[in-house]
Amino acid sequence: MGVTELLSQYGDKYIQALFTTWKLTALAFAIAFVIGVLVTVMRVSPLKPLRVVGDIYVHIFRNIPGASLLIILVYALPYLNVVWSYFTCVLIAVSLIPAAFCSEYLMAGINTIDIGQIEAARSIGMTFTQVISKVVIPQALRASVLPLTNLLVATMLTTALASQVPLNPRDLTGLVAHINTHAVGGITAFVISAALYCATAVVIGQIGNRIDRKVRILR
Template identity: 65%
Template structure:
């Protein structure tokens, strides 16, 4: 199959798949970020059980393989009478796993904050939550733009899990679409190359956005 034949027959499907990958990536990244911040606050708060819970959460989702996580969500949860749609299972896995890494990045970002910043915040009479929200988190975010950029790429790679569950053709993302095409025609190397190029372009785009943001907000010490 030539490239033009492939694109004329499946071009729309690829475009839909690219948009689905972007949508999943954006959605899961935002979710991972929100949960990552909450878990990080738990991990530094003065209440010991919450700290332990935060650490536990991070270790579990940082170390579980994506496939194992997805299989538990798809096959084990229904036996416990918790029903999620296939797409929801993929989203949950692609939110929770990156959220653990997000929290790890935030923790190491916090470790770069100068102790004087915290002493100053305390001297100004800020409460703990004010200090976290106005001094610690903003600085931690500014010094972790590059790891957070890799996290966005990592989230995109995690969304390839969607190819492991049955989805409607219009829900397919870039990995699933190659499978779909290969089961109907001999797409060969080209069918993979198209998806790979779209993935790599997206990764480069994310990297470029990250580098631009980093130049603007990086804290020069």
């Protein structure tokens, strides 16, 4: 099947699929970021139980395969009377995993901060919350722009999990599987989706580099 034939038949499906992938990526990254910050605050808090829970969260979701998590959400949770839509399940799976990595990158960012700064902040009487929100988090975020950019790309790649459940409209990977099982889309169908993924990844990378150059603190 030629490119023009494929596009005339599936062109609008590709656009829908691209937007599904983008939507999943953006939502998942936003949720992952919020959870990542919360988990990081737990991991540096003075309360031991919170630290432990934060560490356990990271160990579980950094190491669980996406397919395993998605299957549990979709097929196992209904046995506990927890039933979510396919879209919700995919969104939760592709948020929880990047959130663990987000926390790891933020912890690494926190560790680049000079301990003297924290001691200085404490010595002028700032509370833990103040030290965290005014001194630590802003600097940790600035140091984490590049890792977080890579995380955004990784989140996009993870959203290909959506192809494992019947989603309407499909994502870019699900669409290729669909076209190739229903018609003979051949290599073209694959190349179009791959190109759209790559283009998105390159654009994200460029924007990330630019932000990083602006906000990075040179030490």
